[in-house]
Amino acid sequence: MRRIPWVLRLAILASLAAPLLDSTLVTRWVPDNPWLRVEAMFAYMVAIWIIIGLNTGLDKLFSFISVAAVMVIATVIVGAIVQDVLGLVIDLTGVAATDEHLVSIVYMLMVSLPYAFFFVSSFSVAGLLQRVHAGSGALPRLARWVPGRRLKMKLIRAPLRIAVCLRVFQHLAEIFPPLLTVWREEHPLAILPRNRSDWQVEGPISAVAKLGNWVWNALWTWAKCLLVFAFRIVPAVDDEVRRCYVKLREAPR
Amino acid sequence: MSGDTGIISLLKSVPHNGMLKVQLKHTVGVDRAGWSRRESGGELMLTRLSDGNPVPDRPTIHIERYATQAELLLRLSELSGQPDLPLETGASPFLRRFWEYLELASTATNKILVLPPDPVEFFAMPTVAEELKVALASAHIDPDAATADLLNQFRLPPSLAAQSIGSLSGGERALVALAKAHALSEEYDGLVMASPTTWVYPERRDMITAVADRYVQLQKSVWILLLDGQWPEIDGCAAHTPHLISTSAIPWRLILSDLDVTYPGRAYPTAIPTKVIRYRSDTPSLDLDSPTLVLGDNGVGKSTLALVLAGVLAPAKGSVDILSSGASGKARILMQNAYHQLFGMTPHEHINYAFRYDTRGLGTTHETMQELENSLQRSLTGFVHEVSKRDSSGHLASLLHGKAALAAERLTERPSLLILDEPSWGLSHRLAHTFVAEVITAAHARGVPVAVISHEWQWAKTLLRSALHLTHGSEDYVVLNRCEVPE
Numbered sequence: 001m002r003r004i005p006w007v008l009r010l011a012i013l014a015s016l017a018a019p020l021l022d023s024t025l026v027t028r029w030v031p032d033n034p035w036l037r038v039e040a041m042f043a044y045m046v047a048i049w050i051i052i053g054l055n056t057g058l059d060k061l062f063s064f065i066s067v068a069a070v071m072v073i074a075t076v077i078v079g080a081i082v083q084d085v086l087g088l089v090i091d092l093t094g095v096a097a098t099d100e101h102l103v104s105i106v107y108m109l110m111v112s113l114p115y116a117f118f119f120v121s122s123f124s125v126a127g128l129l130q131r132v133h134a135g136s137g138a139l140p141r142l143a144r145w146v147p148g149r150r151l152k153m154k155l156i157r158a159p160l161r162i163a164v165c166l167r168v169f170q171h172l173a174e175i176f177p178p179l180l181t182v183w184r185e186e187h188p189l190a191i192l193p194r195n196r197s198d199w200q201v202e203g204p205i206s207a208v209a210k211l212g213n214w215v216w217n218a219l220w221t222w223a224k225c226l227l228v229f230a231f232r233i234v235p236a237v238d239d240e241v242r243r244c245y246v247k248l249r250e251a252p253r
Numbered sequence: 254m255s256g257d258t259g260i261i262s263l264l265k266s267v268p269h270n271g272m273l274k275v276q277l278k279h280t281v282g283v284d285r286a287g288w289s290r291r292e293s294g295g296e297l298m299l300t301r302l303s304d305g306n307p308v309p310d311r312p313t314i315h316i317e318r319y320a321t322q323a324e325l326l327l328r329l330s331e332l333s334g335q336p337d338l339p340l341e342t343g344a345s346p347f348l349r350r351f352w353e354y355l356e357l358a359s360t361a362t363n364k365i366l367v368l369p370p371d372p373v374e375f376f377a378m379p380t381v382a383e384e385l386k387v388a389l390a391s392a393h394i395d396p397d398a399a400t401a402d403l404l405n406q407f408r409l410p411p412s413l414a415a416q417s418i419g420s421l422s423g424g425e426r427a428l429v430a431l432a433k434a435h436a437l438s439e440e441y442d443g444l445v446m447a448s449p450t451t452w453v454y455p456e457r458r459d460m461i462t463a464v465a466d467r468y469v470q471l472q473k474s475v476w477i478l479l480l481d482g483q484w485p486e487i488d489g490c491a492a493h494t495p496h497l498i499s500t501s502a503i504p505w506r507l508i509l510s511d512l513d514v515t516y517p518g519r520a521y522p523t524a525i526p527t528k529v530i531r532y533r534s535d536t537p538s539l540d541l542d543s544p545t546l547v548l549g550d551n552g553v554g555k556s557t558l559a560l561v562l563a564g565v566l567a568p569a570k571g572s573v574d575i576l577s578s579g580a581s582g583k584a585r586i587l588m589q590n591a592y593h594q595l596f597g598m599t600p601h602e603h604i605n606y607a608f609r610y611d612t613r614g615l616g617t618t619h620e621t622m623q624e625l626e627n628s629l630q631r632s633l634t635g636f637v638h639e640v641s642k643r644d645s646s647g648h649l650a651s652l653l654h655g656k657a658a659l660a661a662e663r664l665t666e667r668p669s670l671l672i673l674d675e676p677s678w679g680l681s682h683r684l685a686h687t688f689v690a691e692v693i694t695a696a697h698a699r700g701v702p703v704a705v706i707s708h709e710w711q712w713a714k715t716l717l718r719s720a721l722h723l724t725h726g727s728e729d730y731v732v733l734n735r736c737e738v739p740e
Contacts (some may be wrong), residue, residue: 001521056521121522126383129390170379174419182593184565185586186607195611195666210610221596233377240377243440244390 001055001122006131013119016051019044020112023104034100041107048111052118063176064114072109074219076102120169125237128166129244132159160241167237168230175229179222191215314465315476316488322370322652322679325447325478332445332476333367366441370448370679371590372430373418380523381421381429382414388436399436407432407460415525420516423589423675424551424708427452431464438467443474450484451678452589454551454708458484482682482712502542502718503577505670505702509534509733511571514557529569530554533726534733542718543577543702544693546710546738547672549723554731555706558723559586559672575669577702584670584704585663589678591656600658607662614665621661625691629657632687652679653688660692664699671696674706682712690716714738 001009019025026044027037053061080102143152187194193214200207319325368375378384385403386396401411407428413421421429427449434444449461465475477487509532518527532554549555560566561573562584575584588594597603604622608615656676663671673692677685689705693716696703704721705713717738726732 057519059517060519060521124383124522126378126387129387167377167379174379174417177419178593181560181565182588185560185563185588186594186596188564188583193607193610195608195614197611197613199610214610232374236374237377240387244387247390247440 006123006127009122013122016048017115017119020108020115023108038100038103038107041104045107045111048115052114056118056121061114064117065110067117067176068110068113070219071113072106075109076106079105116169117173120166121173123166125163125167125170125241128159128163129241129248132163132245132248160245163241164234164237167241168234171233171237172226172230175226179225179229191218313474314469315474316479317476318479318481318483320481320681321684322480325370325480328478329367329369329445329447332443333365364440364442366434366437366444368430368434368444368446368449370451372423372426372452373590375430375433376418376426378418380415380417380525382523384418384429384433385414385436388433403432403436406435408457412526415523416528417525420525420528422552422554422556423452424454428457428460428551431460435464435467438464438471438473441473443476444468445476445478447478448480448483448678449477450479450709451675452551452708454549457551462487480679480681482685483709485711501697502544503697503700503702504540504542505545505575505577506538506540507534507721507733508538508574508576509571510537510573512561512568512573513570514554514561514566515569529729530557531728531730532558532571532573532723532733533730538576539721539733539735541702541721541735543670543697543704544689544713544717545702545704546713546717546720547704547706547723548708548710548720548739549731550725553723553725555723556589556674559584559674559704559706562586562670562672577669578700582666582669584672585666585668586672586674587656587659587663587676589675591659591676591678592652594659595655600654603655603658604662608665618661618665621664621695622658625657625661625695626654628691628694629653629687632691633684653684656680656688657692660695664692664695664701667699667701669702670704671701672704672706675708676705677707677709677712682709686712686716689713710738714740 001012004012023041026040030036030040049061049065052064056064143155146152146155184190192211199210317328319328376384378387381404382397382400385400389396389399389403400414404411404413409425409428409432413425413429418426418429431449431453434446438444444465446461446465450458453461461477465477468475477484479487512532514530514532516528516530518525547555547558557566558573561568562575563586564583565586595603596606600622601619604615604618608618660671660673671692673689676689676692680688693703705717707713710717720736720738722734722736724732724734
């Protein structure tokens with residue numbers, strides 16, 4: 001994918017993502033049947049996975065899918081439980097429609113997360129800066145038509161902001177391996193705490209409750225860590241991008 | 254302005270119970286006016302540059318020594334001109350503080366390049382090649398050729414260019430950071446290096462001085478900030494004279510069988526080849542005495558071996574086992590960035606997290622922690638900051654105590670080997686020596702052998718009883734040999 005010119009690459013990736021914004025782009029072509037609509041979404045998911053897998057290799061694809069699967073477990077299962085509990089209390093009309101909606105959320109999550117990782121890794125920040133240098137006259141020329149000094153500056157600095165955002169999202173995928181190493185050292189079984197001799201002291205129901213509590217805490221811990229580590233790179237990237245941009249702008253083309 | 258020490262200070266105040274242990278102990282509560290800088294040796298140049306202009310009139314290499322990491326980080330922040338955010342915890346929302354930091358950072362005009370104590374904080378790009386290309390950004394040069402030249406100059410293999418920063422060892426990162434600092438020498442008014450020797454193999458320290466010389470040649474100033482005891486040769490200061498510990502050696506055996514460890518490559522976005530480390534030894538087993546020093550060149554595979562011994566990495570081929578009389582199972586590690594291993598805001602929170610579902614283990618670990626705290630207090634009289642700093646709930650909290658909590662948690666399990674990977678990171682040699690000595694005492698009392706991975710073993714010389722040397726052999730093998738602890 002990276003060998004394709006960036007404009008074409010962006011267009012292809014944007015068109016692949018369109019059904020994520022409007023699922024009817026997939027389902028409108030099938031007869032009005034909930035199961036067929038679900039199957040169409042499944043086919044879309046597999047097609048996106050194949051495209052990602054062909055580019056990144058199977059190992060990378062599986063790691064993307066595993067992250068998505070964790071997200072699905074965390075969000076959709078909770079949603080399904082809430083739906084069932086509500087169903088006991090009130091008579092939910094259109095339960096089939098709600099089920100279909102839940103299934104579509106599963107598919108969308110299973111597509112959107114691998115797609116997001118694939119999208120951000122399809123562009124290089126260093127390459128973006130080089131291109132900004134190559135076309136560095138274009139933005140100031142365009143800015144002439146923009147009213148207001150603040151807006152002009154925002155337009156001229158837009159590539160820098162995009163470069164920083166792109167790099168931060170790329171970094172989000174890069175911090176998994178070192179965090180996973182720390183996690184595995186503390187949790188050799190990955191999905192269970194290392195020290196759990198009290199696990200079944202109060203019976204199996206208590207063990208299940210403790211497991212649920214532990215899983216929820218683990219997910220929350222991961223989410224916070226990813227957020228903090230992703231932000232951590234911002235000052236260094238911001239500094240580097242600005243320095244490189246200024247240097248390239250001053251250099252003769 | 255470069256690096257992100259400012260953001261680290263900010264992150265220290267993020268209230269969470271997460272896997273990341275952010276270091277509130279590094280900077281919180283330090284009185285700027287009360288710095289206890291100490292001169293070590295008559296030739297030491299101390300320059301207090303608090304007048305807002307940290308660039309002196311003539312280029313010089315300034316060597317400054319600090320008793321604690323907290324003092325060193327404050328000085329680093331002062332030299333770098335980074336915004337000084339209020340450090341009280343939990344006072345304002347994280348995002349607002351973060352935004353304030355960015356606003357201030359964007360107006361910073363200081364042009365001093367900062368190599369932070371942890372080199373990973375120096376990098377902004379995903380791969381070595383991109384990092385160096387962006388550093389070299391110029392329309393006049395061929396970035397690929399210049400990157401290859403730079404790697405060659407720092408005695409790094411050309412294949413490293415394709416590697417991601419995350420896949421490098423700590424030492425390789427330090428060397429790439431030096432290469433990047435070299436590439437940026439014409440753009441900055443000065444260079445600050447914080448504890449640069451922690452990660453670099455002694456035979457490669459000439460690269461640190463080469464980068465410093467480069468800046469001086471360009472009429473720019475260099476500050477080398479060290480913790481007491483680090484790199485005594487540079488200014489002739491006396492190395493820390495350690496006391497002897499009274500424990501006897503514990504024998505343990507490393508059994509190695511054609512061990513291969515594979516780091517898988519990737520095809521996208523840039524092709525990174527698969528990396529295979531092949532460990533071999535002349536004999537099927539190596540008899541060692543704890544405490545054991547593990548030493549070897551940067552990138553040779555010391556930390557990888559530790560991860561395999563701990564069961565974190567699975568071997569692609571062969572096996573490695575530990576035989577020790579008093580313990581069994583896998584090894585446990587205190588990693589180079591040990592504070593990343595703390596699952597809690599304070600050392601005590603970490604212990605509570607690790608033993609939430611194990612009441613007996615919790616009690617034992619708190620007892621071990623108390624034992625370590627008491628012995629550290631006894632041995633470190635005078636180190637008020639490091640020994641007495643407390644968290645909001647009254648528990649002791651500093652980098653030293655964070656490491657002690659991790660050690661206590663690991664000792665409760667009685668692993669087959671306790672591995673301390675570069676335990677001197679962030680500690681002066683006196684603190685490092687005392688910490689390691691007390692951990693060894695506690696470990697040996699429980700029958701657990703200890704291995705210390707370090708590039709700066711002078712501080713631990715009197716503690717160590719044997720050494721395991723990893724060297725590059727023929728046909729890309731990494732050869733393991735028992736040897737005497739080098740002088």
